[in-house]
Amino acid sequence: xxxxxxxxxxxxxxxxxxxxxxxxxxxxxxxxxxxxxxxxxxxxxxxxxxxxxxxxxxxxxxxxxxxxxxxxxxxxxxxxxxxxxxxxxxxxxxxxxxxxxxxxxxxxxxxxxxxxxxxxxxxxxxxxxxxxxxxxxxxxxxxxxxxxxxxxxxxxxxxxxxxxxxxxxxxxxxxxxxxxxxxxxxxxxxxxxxxxxxxxxx
Ligand code: HEC
Numbered sequence: 001x002x003x004x005x006x007x008x009x010x011x012x013x014x015x016x017x018x019x020x021x022x023x024x025x026x027x028x029x030x031x032x033x034x035x036x037x038x039x040x041x042x043x044x045x046x047x048x049x050x051x052x053x054x055x056x057x058x059x060x061x062x063x064x065x066x067x068x069x070x071x072x073x074x075x076x077x078x079x080x081x082x083x084x085x086x087x088x089x090x091x092x093x094x095x096x097x098x099x100x101x102x103x104x105x106x107x108x109x110x111x112x113x114x115x116x117x118x119x120x121x122x123x124x125x126x127x128x129x130x131x132x133x134x135x136x137x138x139x140x141x142x143x144x145x146x147x148x149x150x151x152x153x154x155x156x157x158x159x160x161x162x163x164x165x166x167x168x169x170x171x172x173x174x175x176x177x178x179x180x181x182x183x184x185x186x187x188x189x190x191x192x193x194x195x196x197x198x199x200x201x202x
Contacts, residue, residue, distance in 0.1 A: 045058050082147070088146065102177050109175070118135070118186070
């Protein structure tokens, strides 16, 4: 009996010591048995030590300089604009490779709303009928300048969100080239079918 009491007392003491670590009161700074990598000698960007006279530990880049790889030149390719107007035609030459790339990117980033044919009946409006994407094969969109569509993808328009972070510049032009294919296909006539193949039409 005495043994059991002693054991119980021991357990209680052990539990008190162990559970005391679970207190909601945080020590600042905490007592560290093993120093982890959070605590090491270093300079923070605007740290308290102040490596430079102005108290900062980093420097501003010199004026009128651009870090390598960060140049944003205001060309038609980067902005879709030529002066104050949208470029009428894409500055990127159309190749089969470009169209394949555009098809892949369109199916990934545009078809959820605009569907794979571009008619605006994707899975998103099927679930959110109050949110209707444009039919990209209708005449109004066919008439838009390439630079205008570039601007829609980059910055969004009305209820369409921007895609500049998901779709890089080269892919935006690829998508536009492919979108022109979808528009042509949707508005095709018998005259677009080669004469020797018209007989196969139903
Ligand atoms: C999340 C859904 C969604 C996705 C994804 C989406 N769009 Fe749209 N898009 C819309 C909606 C909604 C509209 C209609 C905007 C309005 O008129 O309010 C629209 C309109 C447009 C228009 C017509 C703009 C105008 O001037 O009327 C174009 C062009 C267009 N989208 C191209 C694209 C392309 C290219 C992609 C792929 C990079 C894309 N969209 C991806 C929802 C989407």
